[in-house]
Amino acid sequence: MEAEEVVAKPPKGRFCTICNQRRAALKRPKTLEQICRECFYAVFEEEIHGVIVDNQLFKPGERVAIGASGGKDSTVLAYVLSELNRRHNYGLDLFLLSVDEGITGYRDDSLETVKRNEIQYGLPLKVVSYKDLYGWTMDEIVKLIGLKNNCTFCGVFRRQALDRGATLLKVDKLVTGHNADDIAETVLLNILRGDIARLSRCTSITTGEDGPIPRCKPFKYTYEKEILTYAYFKRLDYFSTECIYSPNAYRGFAREFIKDLERIRPRAILDIIKSGEDFRISTSTKMPEQGNCERCGYISSQKWCKACVLLEGLNRGLPKLGIGRSRGANNELSKNAKEAKGIDSIQSKQCGTLDF
Amino acid sequence: MKLTLEFGGGLELLCDSVKIHHVNVEPQAGESKLTMKHLLPWVRTNLIKERPEMFMKGDSVRPGVLVLVNDCDWELSGQLDTNLEDKDIVVFISTLHGG
Numbered sequence: 001m002e003a004e005e006v007v008a009k010p011p012k013g014r015f016c017t018i019c020n021q022r023r024a025a026l027k028r029p030k031t032l033e034q035i036c037r038e039c040f041y042a043v044f045e046e047e048i049h050g051v052i053v054d055n056q057l058f059k060p061g062e063r064v065a066i067g068a069s070g071g072k073d074s075t076v077l078a079y080v081l082s083e084l085n086r087r088h089n090y091g092l093d094l095f096l097l098s099v100d101e102g103i104t105g106y107r108d109d110s111l112e113t114v115k116r117n118e119i120q121y122g123l124p125l126k127v128v129s130y131k132d133l134y135g136w137t138m139d140e141i142v143k144l145i146g147l148k149n150n151c152t153f154c155g156v157f158r159r160q161a162l163d164r165g166a167t168l169l170k171v172d173k174l175v176t177g178h179n180a181d182d183i184a185e186t187v188l189l190n191i192l193r194g195d196i197a198r199l200s201r202c203t204s205i206t207t208g209e210d211g212p213i214p215r216c217k218p219f220k221y222t223y224e225k226e227i228l229t230y231a232y233f234k235r236l237d238y239f240s241t242e243c244i245y246s247p248n249a250y251r252g253f254a255r256e257f258i259k260d261l262e263r264i265r266p267r268a269i270l271d272i273i274k275s276g277e278d279f280r281i282s283t284s285t286k287m288p289e290q291g292n293c294e295r296c297g298y299i300s301s302q303k304w305c306k307a308c309v310l311l312e313g314l315n316r317g318l319p320k321l322g323i324g325r326s327r328g329a330n331n332e333l334s335k336n337a338k339e340a341k342g343i344d345s346i347q348s349k350q351c352g353t354l355d356f
Numbered sequence: 357m358k359l360t361l362e363f364g365g366g367l368e369l370l371c372d373s374v375k376i377h378h379v380n381v382e383p384q385a386g387e388s389k390l391t392m393k394h395l396l397p398w399v400r401t402n403l404i405k406e407r408p409e410m411f412m413k414g415d416s417v418r419p420g421v422l423v424l425v426n427d428c429d430w431e432l433s434g435q436l437d438t439n440l441e442d443k444d445i446v447v448f449i450s451t452l453h454g455g
């Protein structure tokens with residue numbers, strides 16, 4: 001909340017290329033059109049509506065949870081989705097779903113933002129915590145393992161926590177605020193890591209259709225710059241602080257590279273997504289088979305899911321279990337962890353947002 | 357000339373968590389006008405207390421930082437060549453902190 005409101009001078013410069021009546025306020029990265037605020041709101045919202053309709057993301061009467069971190073993407077998503085739901089009669093029951101990782105000075109503050117959003121947008125909120133689900137907060141995990149690999153724990157736990165929260169809310173779908181920049185970044189990362197399995201699914205607008213709760217990304221084609229501009233112009237209440245437990249450096253490089261490309265050629269972001277979509281994976285490539293974790297029943301390509309392996313490590317005081325080239329205890333579990341190595345490049349998006 | 361500078365999206369953390377700064381910046385010696393090209397290094401020297409690389413890269417803002425001059429995208433006013441006038445409001449918002 002701003003104590004001080006800054007009021008800008010009336011705009012000067014060129015007219016909007018859409019209405020030709022008001023002064024342009026921004027240049028769209030996608031089209032390079034120079035448009036005014038009002039036309040921007042309209043095209044921004046209707047483009048997302050178009051994505052929802054074209055991809056048949058929802059059916060009337062569905063219950064949909066919005067993964068809400070309190071950050072700009074999920075805040076704009078909650079705002080726009082509830083607006084479109086009303087305007088176009090989607091007939092959806094919308095909910096906010098947040099994960100409390102137990103990070104003092106970070107998540108407790110961003111959860112306050114989500115609680116305000118609950119009131120502002122009139123959407124019921126459900127919070128699931130790592131402490132309740134796993135018995136550990138991220139603060140406790142970091143105390144034990146330090147600042148190395150902590151993002152792996154957080155990313156793996158968050159993914160499952162969202163699914164569990166969605167199950168508790170009895171929703172049909174989970175939507176996340178991943179934007180075009182995030183997806184382009186993930187395409188690049190999966191190429192750099194040689195992660196064919198993830199490369200082939202990271203551009204899908206809906207994933208997990210075979211699982212209990214499909215996830216979708218209505219902002220798949222929405223530029224981060226426009227989300228940020230929308231949030232700023234509308235004065236939406238969002239939280240923007242770095243996670244106190246160090247950013248993910250590898251992803252950070254990809255992120256910066258994408259932004260450098262965008263400055264030279266903004267279309268590059270959509271082009272990378274297109275490249276990702278058009279990759280054809282050779283049929284002789286062995287893909288991991290999806291099964292269920294023997295311990296908790298969550299989907300897993302291994303005997304135990306990644307969260308259970310990590311949790312076992314924490315509870316037995318062997319926190320390196322399941323991390324990279326860990327060769328901790330020589331039992332079934334560490335063998336399992338070693339086998340998982342090839343596909344365990346799970347890392348969270350930098351700072352607090354929701355993982356793929 | 358008097359300017360209002362606003363930092364958001366985490367950039368405020370680089371300047372003692374203060375979001376809004378009322379400042380007085382004069383054009384460079386020998387120049388009649390103040391441009392963004394001159395304002396950016398002034399901000400880096402006078403307001404940014406830590407990690408200046410989060411704010412600038414080369415002679416411009418770091419890619420991914422949104423800049424608005426009087427609530428208008430600076431890409432419309434010539435980016436670094438944007439001329440600033442008395443009582444202008446310049447907003448910097450970072451996307452690089454995740455969200």
